[in-house]
Amino acid sequence: MRRQLDVNVMDPSVVEDPFPFYEEVRSTGRVVWNSSLGGWMVPGFDDCSTVLTDHGAHFAAVPTNPEVLPWFEAPTMISVDGSTHRRLRGCLSPLFTRSSVARWEQRVRVVVDKLLEPLLDGHESFDLIADFTMIPTVIVAEMLGVPAERHGDFRRWSNTIVSNLSWGHEDASARATLLRAATDLNIYLREEIQRHRRDRPDDLLTAMVQMAEAGEMDEEEVRAAAVLLLIAGYDTTAKVLSNTLVALERHPDQRRVVVDDPTLVPAAIEEVLRWCGTVQAVPRVATNDVSLGGSDLAAGDMVYAFVAAAGRDPARWSDPARLDVKREAKANYGFGWGPHLCLGAPLARLESAVAIEQLLLRAPEYRLHDIELGPSFFVRGPERGLLDARARA
Numbered sequence: 001m002r003r004q005l006d007v008n009v010m011d012p013s014v015v016e017d018p019f020p021f022y023e024e025v026r027s028t029g030r031v032v033w034n035s036s037l038g039g040w041m042v043p044g045f046d047d048c049s050t051v052l053t054d055h056g057a058h059f060a061a062v063p064t065n066p067e068v069l070p071w072f073e074a075p076t077m078i079s080v081d082g083s084t085h086r087r088l089r090g091c092l093s094p095l096f097t098r099s100s101v102a103r104w105e106q107r108v109r110v111v112v113d114k115l116l117e118p119l120l121d122g123h124e125s126f127d128l129i130a131d132f133t134m135i136p137t138v139i140v141a142e143m144l145g146v147p148a149e150r151h152g153d154f155r156r157w158s159n160t161i162v163s164n165l166s167w168g169h170e171d172a173s174a175r176a177t178l179l180r181a182a183t184d185l186n187i188y189l190r191e192e193i194q195r196h197r198r199d200r201p202d203d204l205l206t207a208m209v210q211m212a213e214a215g216e217m218d219e220e221e222v223r224a225a226a227v228l229l230l231i232a233g234y235d236t237t238a239k240v241l242s243n244t245l246v247a248l249e250r251h252p253d254q255r256r257v258v259v260d261d262p263t264l265v266p267a268a269i270e271e272v273l274r275w276c277g278t279v280q281a282v283p284r285v286a287t288n289d290v291s292l293g294g295s296d297l298a299a300g301d302m303v304y305a306f307v308a309a310a311g312r313d314p315a316r317w318s319d320p321a322r323l324d325v326k327r328e329a330k331a332n333y334g335f336g337w338g339p340h341l342c343l344g345a346p347l348a349r350l351e352s353a354v355a356i357e358q359l360l361l362r363a364p365e366y367r368l369h370d371i372e373l374g375p376s377f378f379v380r381g382p383e384r385g386l387l388d389a390r391a392r393a
């Protein structure tokens with residue numbers, strides 16, 4: 001029997017609070033068809049692992065398809081498996097190791113201090129999105145070598161793409177918005193790649209241009225990789241930052257624990273990733289007919305690893321709905337899992353830890369107002385809101 005639950009995940013009530021829906025999925029079955037989503041939903045921790053650690057034998061990355069993801073004009077590591085994935089990921093991975101990223105720490109601290117400067121000047125109200133979560137855009141843009149005057153465009157393109165992304169399920173107007181952003185971003189990056197080929201500034205885009213010259217990537221792959229870094233690196237990190245602030249504000253006891261012991265900031269971020277993951281679901285395609293969790297999947301079926309639901313799987317976590325920054329450290333899927341595990345996780349962890357630590361130092365009793373979630377189910381988090389800092393003198 002096919003277990004089925006047809007719920008529109010883009011419905012604002014699901015985006016607002018997806019957790020009751022996840023429990024409904026869990027009680028319906030381990031692998032549940034959703035005709036509104038056009039795919040199978042997988043909410044369990046172990047079943048998500050089965051899907052995400054597979055490298056194309058039964059479950060493959062969703063291939064680049066200009067009809068669905070028009071901003072990628074060539075394959076990227078996130079859309080391929082096997083040897084092509086190893087080649088494309090291998091080109092960039094030396095630039096994202098923990099030690100490579102540690103070299104950015106000083107710069108991250110300077111950017112965070114600058115963004116938090118108004119608090120020291122006595123400003124009590126702070127735009128959470130326009131001010132605080134600008135950190136990842138500045139860092140990704142600087143890494144790629146995008147000049148400061150284009151950071152605003154970069155942020156807009158990234159946000160437009162991530163907010164409207166629905167894996168081909170978006171309506172006509174969202175689709176037109178996506179296409180426009182995709183075209184503008186690619187036109188801009190073409191110009192940047194030419195400038196980098198000519199001037200050779202010391203940055204990541206020049207490193208990729210050199211890899212293209214050495215035959216390790218082709219030119220289209222370089223541009224697609226730059227698009228991927230922007231899209232994967234900005235909105236996700238911005239939303240992890242604001243989701244962490246929301247979670248701590250709503251749990252003042254937990255916030256107090258972290259304020260009293262700032263070494264707990266990294267653990268608090270991991271706990272928020274488990275408790276209220278920013279990435280809700282990671283898509284795959286079944287490569288052949290396969291049985292999973294008692295359901296029979298057909299070749300070509302879409303499969304969604306509901307990683308945010310896995311973060312609340314009672315088989316993995318005791319009292320999963322409770323936010324506990326001192327919880328026993330165990331891996332969660334906030335950065336995905338398996339061969340496509342987030343390449344930028346060390347950078348995202350660094351940016352988030354510095355930003356949260358510095359904000360709590362300056363404004364340990366901050367309050368949030370007018371928080372509005374963006375429309376995206378897949379990358380869920382606030383897109384508007386004010387932070388009342390009540391900064392200490």
Ligand code: HEM
Pocket residue numbers: 077078079089140228229230232233234236237238240278279282283333334335336337339340341342343344345347348349
């Ligand atoms: C806290 C912020 C972030 C979150 C929550 C996040 C989440 C994720 C997730 C869930 C995946 C797996 C996708 C899949 O399996 O299909 C992923 C992959 C990826 N992320 Fe992140 N990410 C974050 C920040 C970043 C940053 C800062 C960068 C780089 C600047 C980045 C670059 C990538 C890349 C390149 C991949 C593809 C890896 C591959 O396919 O081998 N991410 N990310």
